[in-house]
Amino acid sequence: MNELGERIRKLREQGGLSKAELARRVGVSDVTISYWENGTIKRVGHSRLEPLARALRCSIGHLLGNDQDAHGSSHTPMSSLPLYPLTPSPDAIGNDALPISHFPMGFIDNDLIKKDDYLLTPQRPERFDFCPPGTLILARKCARFDGNGLYLVEKNARLMVKRIEQDFNMTLNIFGDTGTRHPEERALGNTLVFHATIPALWPMKIMNF
Known part of the structure; x- marks a missing residue:
C-alpha cells in the first residue's frame, strides 16, 4: 500500500x-x-x-507518518489540527509557514471545527490582546469582516488580535482587551488585512512553547 x-x-x-x-x-x-x-x-x-x-x-x-500521540496512534489531518506559533510577523501564518505541532482534536469539541481551521499559540515575549501566554487560539480563515467578534488582522505589516465591531455608519470599531467600551481606533475595512476569525480561545497551561 x-x-x-x-x-x-x-x-x-x-x-x-x-x-x-x-x-x-x-x-x-x-x-x-x-x-x-x-x-x-x-x-x-x-x-x-x-x-x-x-x-x-x-x-x-x-x-512520513511518524507523529504519534500518547497512545501510539498516528495523527492524521482528520484527528488533529496544525498548531502554528503566533508572532507579529505575517510570515508566521503565510503559505510557507510550518506548524510546530499537530494538536489532537480529542481535546477540542469537534462541533467547533470547520475545514481549514488551524490553531495558534502566542510566542514569548510577544503580547497579544485577549491571548496571554499559554493561550490556544482556534483560527478560521477569512478575507473580510464577517460580523462582530475576535479577529486576527494585519495592520502596517504586523499581526494583531482585536475585537472588531461595525457601527451603523459601516465603520469598524477596533477594541483591545483594556475593558473599556471606547474603541482604540476606528477604520474602514480596506485599512485592515483580515486573516482569520477567532471562534474560541482556551488556556493551554499544559504546553510550553
Missing part, C-alpha cells in the same frame, strides 16, 4: 492545491507529484521533504 503517496494526495486536496500548484511550490514537475501520489516513485528525496512538508503545511514527521 502506498501510504506516503496517499498521505501526500490527501494533504494536497485538503489544502486546496492542484498538482501543478504543489509542484511549483516544491520545485518539481506535476508529473513528479503524480508519481509520488500513485506510488510510481515510492520515496521522496531528502532535499524535497522539507519544501514538500512546508507546501502541505505539516511537519516532516507528520508527512
Whole structure:
C-alpha cells in the first residue's frame, strides 16, 4: 500500500492545491507529484521533504507518518489540527509557514471545527490582546469582516488580535482587551488585512512553547 503517496494526495486536496500548484511550490514537475501520489516513485528525496512538508503545511514527521500521540496512534489531518506559533510577523501564518505541532482534536469539541481551521499559540515575549501566554487560539480563515467578534488582522505589516465591531455608519470599531467600551481606533475595512476569525480561545497551561 502506498501510504506516503496517499498521505501526500490527501494533504494536497485538503489544502486546496492542484498538482501543478504543489509542484511549483516544491520545485518539481506535476508529473513528479503524480508519481509520488500513485506510488510510481515510492520515496521522496531528502532535499524535497522539507519544501514538500512546508507546501502541505505539516511537519516532516507528520508527512512520513511518524507523529504519534500518547497512545501510539498516528495523527492524521482528520484527528488533529496544525498548531502554528503566533508572532507579529505575517510570515508566521503565510503559505510557507510550518506548524510546530499537530494538536489532537480529542481535546477540542469537534462541533467547533470547520475545514481549514488551524490553531495558534502566542510566542514569548510577544503580547497579544485577549491571548496571554499559554493561550490556544482556534483560527478560521477569512478575507473580510464577517460580523462582530475576535479577529486576527494585519495592520502596517504586523499581526494583531482585536475585537472588531461595525457601527451603523459601516465603520469598524477596533477594541483591545483594556475593558473599556471606547474603541482604540476606528477604520474602514480596506485599512485592515483580515486573516482569520477567532471562534474560541482556551488556556493551554499544559504546553510550553
